[in-house]
Amino acid sequence: MSPENQDPGHRRLNQLVGEWDGAKSTFVAGGTPDNPTRGQIVSRWSWIAETGNNFLQEEAEGSTGSRPYYRYGLLGYGPTDDRYEWTTVDNVTPMTMSYKGAKASGSQADIEMTGEFTDPGILGLQPVGQTIPMRTKITFDSPDHVLMEIFFTPPGRQEMLADRVDLTRRK
Numbered sequence: 001m002s003p004e005n006q007d008p009g010h011r012r013l014n015q016l017v018g019e020w021d022g023a024k025s026t027f028v029a030g031g032t033p034d035n036p037t038r039g040q041i042v043s044r045w046s047w048i049a050e051t052g053n054n055f056l057q058e059e060a061e062g063s064t065g066s067r068p069y070y071r072y073g074l075l076g077y078g079p080t081d082d083r084y085e086w087t088t089v090d091n092v093t094p095m096t097m098s099y100k101g102a103k104a105s106g107s108q109a110d111i112e113m114t115g116e117f118t119d120p121g122i123l124g125l126q127p128v129g130q131t132i133p134m135r136t137k138i139t140f141d142s143p144d145h146v147l148m149e150i151f152f153t154p155p156g157r158q159e160m161l162a163d164r165v166d167l168t169r170r171k
Contacts, residue, residue: 015146040062059072099114115136132153149164
């Protein structure tokens with residue numbers, strides 16, 4: 001679908017299309033709020049033509065700390081529910097991470113989506129096997145800058161920042 005024929009929710013995602021340099025900070029899985037694991041990634045976003053350009057795919061590669069990092073994601077907008085949906089796989093967790101925005105949230109300034117996962121140990125030994133609520137927030141600061149953040153809420157604790165990627169468009 002050409003941009004002029006897209007609905008506003010899909011048109012908004014056009015800002016992500018392209019190649020980005022990402023400064024990645026991880027506050028779990030070895031990092032802490034005071035001493036996050038840092039790394040650099042390259043994030044590539046493109047429409048999937050075979051879906052009628054209804055979904056973006058992201059492929060992110062690089063490193064975090066001394067370890068390689070890889071993520072593959074699908075981001076879409078559901079006009080029927082007026083919300084965004086985001087599913088990822090990576091080399092950090094052995095499961096998919098899936099998020100959905102609230103119905104009628106497609107016109108909010110930031111894209112926010114929630115989900116949950118079963119902790120395989122990235123929050124330490126105590127919550128292993130427990131269901132952890134999570135939230136992704138995508139902030140469009142400018143056409144050349146996007147901030148992606150993931151928050152977790154461990155059992156009995158306040159929501160915490162788990163991961164942040166500060167994306168700058170490659171020129």
